[in-house]
Amino acid sequence: MPVLRAERLVKRFGGLAAVDGVDLAVEEGEILGVIGPNGAGKTTLFALMAGSLAPTSGRVWLDGRQVSGLSAHRVVAAGIARTHQIVRPFRNLTVLENVTVAALRGAARSGSHPRALAEEVVAFVGLADRAADHPGTLTLAGRKRVELARALATGPRVLLLDEVIAGLNPAEAQRLAGLVREIRDQRGVTVVMIEHVMAAVMALSDRVAVLDYGRKIAEGSPAEVVRDPHVVEAYLGSGAAAEVHP
Amino acid sequence: MQRLVDLAVSAVLLAGLYAAMAYGLGLVYGVLRVVNLAHAGVIMAGAYAGWVLHRALGLDPYLSLPLVVAGSFVLGVGVYVLLVRHLPRGAAGGPQSLLLLFGVWLVLRNVAYLLFTGDDHVIRTGYSTRAVPFLGTWLPVNRLAVFGIAVAVPLALHLLLRHTYAGRAIRAVAQNADSCTLVGIDVERVYALTFGLGTALAGLAGLLSATLFSFNPAFGSSELLKSFVVVVLGGLGSIAGTGVAALILASVEAYSILVLPAYLTSAVGFVMLVVVLVLRPGGLFGQRVLG
Amino acid sequence: MTGGRRRPLPAWFSGRVAAGLAVAVVVLAVLPVALDPYTHNLLTLTFLAISGALAWNWMGGYLGQVSFGHAAFFGFGGFVAARVLLHESIPPWVAWAAGAAAAGLFSVGAYPILRLRGPYFSIATIGLGEASRIVFTYLEGFTGGASGLSLPIDPDLKARLYWWALGLLALVAAASHLIRRSTLGLELLAIKSDVEAAADAGVPTALRQDVVLALSAAVAGATGGLSASFFAFVEPNDLFGFDRSISFVLMAVIGGVGSVFGPVLGAVVFVALRQWLVASYPQLYLGLYGGLLILIILFEPLGLTGVALRVARRFGYRARPDLALGSSAARPGRPASEAR
Numbered sequence: 001m002p003v004l005r006a007e008r009l010v011k012r013f014g015g016l017a018a019v020d021g022v023d024l025a026v027e028e029g030e031i032l033g034v035i036g037p038n039g040a041g042k043t044t045l046f047a048l049m050a051g052s053l054a055p056t057s058g059r060v061w062l063d064g065r066q067v068s069g070l071s072a073h074r075v076v077a078a079g080i081a082r083t084h085q086i087v088r089p090f091r092n093l094t095v096l097e098n099v100t101v102a103a104l105r106g107a108a109r110s111g112s113h114p115r116a117l118a119e120e121v122v123a124f125v126g127l128a129d130r131a132a133d134h135p136g137t138l139t140l141a142g143r144k145r146v147e148l149a150r151a152l153a154t155g156p157r158v159l160l161l162d163e164v165i166a167g168l169n170p171a172e173a174q175r176l177a178g179l180v181r182e183i184r185d186q187r188g189v190t191v192v193m194i195e196h197v198m199a200a201v202m203a204l205s206d207r208v209a210v211l212d213y214g215r216k217i218a219e220g221s222p223a224e225v226v227r228d229p230h231v232v233e234a235y236l237g238s239g240a241a242a243e244v245h246p
Numbered sequence: 247m248q249r250l251v252d253l254a255v256s257a258v259l260l261a262g263l264y265a266a267m268a269y270g271l272g273l274v275y276g277v278l279r280v281v282n283l284a285h286a287g288v289i290m291a292g293a294y295a296g297w298v299l300h301r302a303l304g305l306d307p308y309l310s311l312p313l314v315v316a317g318s319f320v321l322g323v324g325v326y327v328l329l330v331r332h333l334p335r336g337a338a339g340g341p342q343s344l345l346l347l348f349g350v351w352l353v354l355r356n357v358a359y360l361l362f363t364g365d366d367h368v369i370r371t372g373y374s375t376r377a378v379p380f381l382g383t384w385l386p387v388n389r390l391a392v393f394g395i396a397v398a399v400p401l402a403l404h405l406l407l408r409h410t411y412a413g414r415a416i417r418a419v420a421q422n423a424d425s426c427t428l429v430g431i432d433v434e435r436v437y438a439l440t441f442g443l444g445t446a447l448a449g450l451a452g453l454l455s456a457t458l459f460s461f462n463p464a465f466g467s468s469e470l471l472k473s474f475v476v477v478v479l480g481g482l483g484s485i486a487g488t489g490v491a492a493l494i495l496a497s498v499e500a501y502s503i504l505v506l507p508a509y510l511t512s513a514v515g516f517v518m519l520v521v522v523l524v525l526r527p528g529g530l531f532g533q534r535v536l537g
Numbered sequence: 538m539t540g541g542r543r544r545p546l547p548a549w550f551s552g553r554v555a556a557g558l559a560v561a562v563v564v565l566a567v568l569p570v571a572l573d574p575y576t577h578n579l580l581t582l583t584f585l586a587i588s589g590a591l592a593w594n595w596m597g598g599y600l601g602q603v604s605f606g607h608a609a610f611f612g613f614g615g616f617v618a619a620r621v622l623l624h625e626s627i628p629p630w631v632a633w634a635a636g637a638a639a640a641g642l643f644s645v646g647a648y649p650i651l652r653l654r655g656p657y658f659s660i661a662t663i664g665l666g667e668a669s670r671i672v673f674t675y676l677e678g679f680t681g682g683a684s685g686l687s688l689p690i691d692p693d694l695k696a697r698l699y700w701w702a703l704g705l706l707a708l709v710a711a712a713s714h715l716i717r718r719s720t721l722g723l724e725l726l727a728i729k730s731d732v733e734a735a736a737d738a739g740v741p742t743a744l745r746q747d748v749v750l751a752l753s754a755a756v757a758g759a760t761g762g763l764s765a766s767f768f769a770f771v772e773p774n775d776l777f778g779f780d781r782s783i784s785f786v787l788m789a790v791i792g793g794v795g796s797v798f799g800p801v802l803g804a805v806v807f808v809a810l811r812q813w814l815v816a817s818y819p820q821l822y823l824g825l826y827g828g829l830l831i832l833i834i835l836f837e838p839l840g841l842t843g844v845a846l847r848v849a850r851r852f853g854y855r856a857r858p859d860l861a862l863g864s865s866a867a868r869p870g871r872p873a874s875e876a877r
Contacts, residue, residue, distance in 0.1 A: 073736045
């Protein structure tokens, strides 16, 4: 049974359907990449699954429990945590305090102490020496780590990562990709990641889902997806598929 | 029946004034993302300016209009350049600018109190009591004039914003100040200009109000809150929305006298303010950032 | 507090702060033997003002929700207490407790405005305060209308109010410190910084804000009840007045928003300044506060606390960490686009 399942999710803004009937099934312990052109509805899909937005129709299930319609903090309590594409640290708190806020949920779940859990997670993402600093003093890569640590500290079963790698230099991108893999391998957290950096998606993902105009147009292993004519067409425009795959 | 017509007529006439007050407030918020609590103080100051010119120079309030508007504009530019400019704008500067402009309001109130004491005043002219017949009711000439000016000035300003370079610059800055800097628009000047225009409208509204209502140094606070109602209901930068919203507010206020005790009608605007804000939680001016 | 109990010696339970608070309370409690009645009464009013400013700061400082409508809670608590105080058989503390509870409940009814943030919240609270003033002035059966209600005059009770007010202050100051140091305080600061991100980190943002507003309103209501006893007179245009709401804002902002020390300092300065101004320059009352507000916002966002910190630094004294922490919460953030 999939750990996270979205069933015919629809979100309309006015007349426009940003997400238009998406089905998604995420297996326990996998890394699922979500790709698609700009405006394909990826971030909206995340917002629906994380409870930031209520779907127009459709449902989301976590471990067979319906979480759609719950408010964001209840979805977090249920076990889904998200990061934001544009990082949103609490600027008035230190790195450790940022993570401690989230660790209050995670600690309640695991029976550990919030501060201890926060310290562990901060060390895990590699920010132990910056724990007492304010996020504003960190580089973008550092702030993305804070964002990641905060989501992780809630003790999620499923982590929704919105472009944690995009915008970083190659060395940093490499390190963060490694971190994402460790989150799955060492902490057993299932990961769904939106990513624009194709190399990272292809290297990290067990499976990839492709969104275009709010619909899922393809799904499969990275190798299958890149050969899919619909995907090529979505990225390169109609007609291109025919040229690439005569 | 005649009562309903009377109330409708007075609502329409009042709505013009509300629209003028609200347009200035909305303009400043739309461009600078600053909630100008000093708007109330300038409305009050405009009223006193008209009163002083009338008393000291015998100047008719409608003749002193350009003077008061120009003076308010200068005051607004001054407040921007001296004070508001030094604060962060947008969400980060929200509470700061709110409190700062609140301080300006308190100072303005105190200055008025020192100069004119706390007594109530009103501007009385030879035509204050004249009226013309209309739909079986009497339209006070002065109210008609106030309505005409209060509608014409924001309308004219709106057209200027659409069709002049400065107007287009203001609208561009409202949409994205960062890009404007890139294409060489002097954003600081646009901000100063906008703040001046918004404040000038407050002064105008104050002067016009002074010919209708009595005022004292605390005058302007309920006018400020009514402006908020109109801006929230009507949306930003929409002249039609502002007009309709002003009409809704004025009508609700006017007709509430039929169902509420007279004393409570003054609370209608405040209750509407809370209700309107709560029912449009996406943001004061109906815009919502989508994820 | 959440999560604090499991620790052997919780980090927020700083011995120095607790000892300092205890010493201050004891000194103030025995002080009246050496006081003339005027100072005695002035201190009573100061304690009430500080309590109110601290409670306002839970909203304005910790949560970043600047309320221009706390007079609604002050007034409602004051009138409920006054109504109970009219029954002389009931002990006065019951009346004050009833006022506090009523104000807390009133704020629960006002919960929809908490779904608003920043300036929208502030504006809605102006509406709430002014609507309350008009409606309660109208409800003559409850408030006595514009002429108000006179309470039985009891000089003994007025003298004893000193210790009641001090007790309330001790409670509110301790609560301010505990909230600030606890994980609840962290959650509030997170909400202040970014309410959506806080929800994504699992903070029940709506509930937290409701609880803090209810507590803040209850304290405002209690101070309303105590001052009803103090003046033996309540009048809606005074208790619910906009100037009353403003005083909460001014005390906290002048002292320095966010820290525990700030509102204490601000309230003391506010009351002292008011006494002096009313006696010497009544016509400069509002303008001076307005000017002070402008100066503080422009030059020292941390208020008088910030000034005190600067002076302390000049003399080579390092700020206590909790003051510094409080200050970090209040410092204006850079616009998001710039810091990204």
